[in-house]
Amino acid sequence: xxxxxxxxxxxxxxxxxxxxxxxxxxxxxxxxxxxxxxxxxxxxxxxxxxxxxxxxxxxxxxxxxxxxxxxxxxxxxxxxxxxxxxxxxxxxxxxxxxxxxxxxxxxxxxxxxxxxxxxxxxxxxxxxxxxxxxxxxxxxxxxxxxxxxxxxxxxxxxxxxxxxxxxxxxxxxxxxxxxxxxxxxxxxxxxxxxxxxxxxxxxxxxxxxxxxxxxxxxxxxxxxxxxxxxxxxxxxxxxxxxxxxxxxxxxxxxxxxxxxxxxxxxxxxxxxxxxxxxxxxxxxxxxxxxxxxxxxxxxxxxxxxxxxxxxxxxxxxxxxxxxxxxxxxxxxxxxxxxxxxxxxxxxxxxxxxxxxxxxxxxxxxxxxxxxxxxxxxxxxxxxxxxxxxxxxxxxxxxxxxxxxxxxxxxxxxxxxxxxxxxx
Amino acid sequence: xxxxxxxxxxxxxxxxxxxxxxxxxxxxxxxxxxxxxxxxxxxxxxxxxxxxxxxxxxxxxxxxxxxxxxxxxxxxxxxxxxxxxxxxxxxxxxxxxxxxxxxxxxxxxxxxxxxxxxxxxxxxxxxxxxxxxxxxxxxxxxxxxxxxxxxxxxxxxxxxxxxxxxxxxxxxxxxxxxxxxxxxxxxxxxxxxxxxxxxxxxxxxxxxxxxxxxxxxxxxxxxxxxxxxxxxxxxxxxxxxxxxxxxxxxxxxxxxxxxxxxxxxxxxxxxxxxxxxxxxxxxxxxxxxxxxxxxxxxxxxxxxxxxxxxxxxxxxxxxxxxxxxxxxxxxxxxxxxxxxxxxxxxxxxxxxxxxxxxxx
Numbered sequence: 001x002x003x004x005x006x007x008x009x010x011x012x013x014x015x016x017x018x019x020x021x022x023x024x025x026x027x028x029x030x031x032x033x034x035x036x037x038x039x040x041x042x043x044x045x046x047x048x049x050x051x052x053x054x055x056x057x058x059x060x061x062x063x064x065x066x067x068x069x070x071x072x073x074x075x076x077x078x079x080x081x082x083x084x085x086x087x088x089x090x091x092x093x094x095x096x097x098x099x100x101x102x103x104x105x106x107x108x109x110x111x112x113x114x115x116x117x118x119x120x121x122x123x124x125x126x127x128x129x130x131x132x133x134x135x136x137x138x139x140x141x142x143x144x145x146x147x148x149x150x151x152x153x154x155x156x157x158x159x160x161x162x163x164x165x166x167x168x169x170x171x172x173x174x175x176x177x178x179x180x181x182x183x184x185x186x187x188x189x190x191x192x193x194x195x196x197x198x199x200x201x202x203x204x205x206x207x208x209x210x211x212x213x214x215x216x217x218x219x220x221x222x223x224x225x226x227x228x229x230x231x232x233x234x235x236x237x238x239x240x241x242x243x244x245x246x247x248x249x250x251x252x253x254x255x256x257x258x259x260x261x262x263x264x265x266x267x268x269x270x271x272x273x274x275x276x277x278x279x280x281x282x283x284x285x286x287x288x289x290x291x292x293x294x295x296x297x298x299x300x301x302x303x304x305x306x307x308x309x310x311x312x313x314x315x316x317x318x319x320x321x322x323x324x325x326x327x328x329x330x331x332x333x334x335x336x337x338x339x340x341x342x343x344x345x346x347x348x349x350x351x352x353x354x355x356x357x358x359x360x361x362x363x364x365x366x367x368x369x370x371x372x373x374x375x376x377x378x379x380x381x382x383x384x385x386x387x388x389x390x391x392x393x394x395x396x397x398x399x400x401x402x403x404x405x406x407x408x409x410x411x412x413x414x415x416x417x418x419x420x421x422x423x
Numbered sequence: 424x425x426x427x428x429x430x431x432x433x434x435x436x437x438x439x440x441x442x443x444x445x446x447x448x449x450x451x452x453x454x455x456x457x458x459x460x461x462x463x464x465x466x467x468x469x470x471x472x473x474x475x476x477x478x479x480x481x482x483x484x485x486x487x488x489x490x491x492x493x494x495x496x497x498x499x500x501x502x503x504x505x506x507x508x509x510x511x512x513x514x515x516x517x518x519x520x521x522x523x524x525x526x527x528x529x530x531x532x533x534x535x536x537x538x539x540x541x542x543x544x545x546x547x548x549x550x551x552x553x554x555x556x557x558x559x560x561x562x563x564x565x566x567x568x569x570x571x572x573x574x575x576x577x578x579x580x581x582x583x584x585x586x587x588x589x590x591x592x593x594x595x596x597x598x599x600x601x602x603x604x605x606x607x608x609x610x611x612x613x614x615x616x617x618x619x620x621x622x623x624x625x626x627x628x629x630x631x632x633x634x635x636x637x638x639x640x641x642x643x644x645x646x647x648x649x650x651x652x653x654x655x656x657x658x659x660x661x662x663x664x665x666x667x668x669x670x671x672x673x674x675x676x677x678x679x680x681x682x683x684x685x686x687x688x689x690x691x692x693x694x695x696x697x698x699x700x701x702x703x704x705x706x707x708x709x710x711x712x713x714x715x716x717x718x719x720x721x722x723x724x725x726x727x728x729x730x731x732x733x734x735x736x737x738x739x740x741x742x743x744x745x746x747x748x749x750x751x752x753x754x755x756x757x758x759x760x761x762x763x764x765x766x767x768x769x770x771x772x773x774x775x776x777x778x779x780x781x782x783x
Binding site: 069070071073074075076077079080081083084090092093109110123124125126130131132133134135138141142163164165166167168170171191192193194203205209210211213261262264266268270271272273276277280282284285286287288289290291292293294296306307308309311312332334338339340341342343344372376378381382383384385386390394397398410418419420421422423 | 540
């Protein structure tokens with residue numbers, strides 16, 4: 001602390017003194033006693049006397065500048081080109097369950113394209129009675145449905161297969177977001193075209209250069225898949241597929257085709273590049289699982305975590321995180337403070353929605369000693385999130401996708417947090 | 424509400440009732456055959472969707488060298504981290520498996536489909552069906568699957584069997600994993616005490632903030648001054664005080680040309696990076712390229728031809744860049760830039776204006 005006097009009567013000096021006092025407190029200690037009245041309270045501050053911004057200062061607002069660190073970030077060495085790359089949601093800095101579109105992670109295979117509603121067309125063809133073309137306006141005339149759903153990239157946590165690698169849940173588990181979508185059920189559009197009896201698969205393509213086509217069984221397409229045009233109350237952002245994307249609840253993010261342009265109905269899977277060469281799981285015997293669509297139950301403690309260290313010292317501590325399952329609702333989340341030896345039930349906040357992020361808390365009185373924090377999700381099917389080693393025992397080390405293993409954070413006595421593995 | 428209004432409302436609701444799920448609304452219009460042909464280009468494992476055409480290995484070698492080798496290498500070996508397309512057979516159980524078309528891809532249809540619709544990267548849908556057959560024939564040859572006199576066509580396409588055709592099986596997690604992971608969870612004394620076995624800090628591959636902490640680490644509330652742009656190293660200047668850098672009196676290039684050039688540059692951007700923090704990639708960084716001697720970007724490994732052209736006095740001016748961008752291989756024979764060139768003089772002028780605007 002070098003500069004305690006520039007702004008007001010030693011505000012920073014006062015606050016840092018508070019922090020030091022806090023760190024020295026023992027667990028459950030008495031409230032901190034202040035030496036002097038807080039000038040933030042005793043003195044009239046400019047914002048309490050002068051005008052703030054008028055309305056319309058910012059017609060569409062961005063977060064206040066003090067939150068400028070809460071942004072998507074990428075790891076440059078992961079990919080050769082930023083047009084076919086990925087970044088990560090700052091889940092360590094977010095709360096609740098809904099991810100704002102502006103910081104929800106992006107994955108493009110050929111860049112985020114600019115496609116207007118006027119230029120938008122959706123074709124349904126293949127094994128249908130009448131191949132159809134819809135404009136954007138056509139889509140808005142079908143009855144709408146909404147759904148809150150998580151989108152997790154199949155590669156979320158993929159860098160951690162071989163061992164702890166990246167510092168921070170933004171980088172280790174941040175290929176995820178959770179939004180409230182509004183759109184038209186895909187089954188409604190398929191019914192409009194009339195699926196022929198021999199149609200058993202659909203293939204969805206985007207309008208971008210990669211097209212990122214993916215096949216899925218007709219059963220899923222007729223179940224809960226949405227052709228969405230709104231997210232979190234507003235139009236989809238460009239990077240999330242404006243004006244129309246597919247929402248495929250519970251299934252890997254790559255299938256949520258953005259800038260959706262064609263749905264083909266087939267009697268077989270297309271087995272496109274993204275469902276053979278990529279997004280398949282190479283097993284120890286040299287064969288590979290394909291069609292591994294469902295994202296199994298998973299959780300992560302978002303705070304404390306490497307990018308969200310404990311700065312307030314011992315005493316009351318909120319441990320919080322996210323849990324989700326592609327197979328339904330989260331039934332329970334357990335938290336361990338000792339690397340998985342003992343567990344306690346966390347408190348689930350709000351309603352646990354199926355195939356959506358669920359927020360959990362464990363409020364503890366931290367004694368200031370080291371912790372090995374873990375969380376473990378259990379979904380309504382009784383599936384218990386496994387350890388990374390349990391997954392490796394089945395899938396070996398050459399896998400990249402679908403890593404839903406338990407994450408360990410080492411909380412040191414000074415409150416700093418590291419990504420580690422334990423045994 | 425009166426009885427009369429209740430009745431009227433009821434009738435209205437009945438008249439406008441939502442359609443049952445199976446009812447059609449009559450929205451949209453029939454897709455025309457030409458439209459389906461244009462958009463439905465999917466090729467399936469059984470050959471459905473293949474266009475009529477053919478191509479041989481030798482032609483494929485030439486087309487590949489021109490359109491693909493810049494990233495994938497002359498022998499499909501992959502440059503830098505761009506995908507390796509050949510080799511790797513027998514490595515799928517190794518600790519570092521090499522997943523290529525020959526070692527991993529189960530269907531030839533996938534190769535055709537992907538090349539035809541999505542390649543080259545940044546210029547998708549520019550290879551004709553015949554060129555695609557030729558590229559696919561060359562890739563089969565590169566992987567030792569066919570001889571050099573092989574001709575691939577829609578007629579013999581499905582006769583080719585990929586080496587890893589039997590290497591995939593449908594998701595079996597419900598049978599092989601779920602039963603093991605559905606035991607009642609242990610709550611106490613589940614294992615012996617554990618020790619740390621791996622630390623991510625030992626690898627040191629996480630992006631960091633200027634203070635060395637993991638990028639995006641939350642600033643300490645107790646010490647961050649409210650007037651600072653928290654978390655930003657340059658945050659000592661409030662953002663509303665940042666001045667627009669005044670434009671030089673010399674008007675310089677036309678802003679419209681620069682804007683147009685930025686769009687044209689998308690064709691180049693897969694290989695050439697520009698702007699703050701840009702690094703050499705498949706091609707060299709192009710900041711400050713106008714006015715610089717050819718072959719002199721620090722740290723970039725040039726072709727012998729380009730290095731010699733620079734040593735021989737080639738400087739990138741509007742004129743020399745124009746000639747090079749029009750026909751790279753005619754301008755600097757044996758340059759490793761395999762881009763075919765910008766045919767439109769306006770596009771070249773615009774992209775040069777854009778490059779000029781980037782400065783050093």
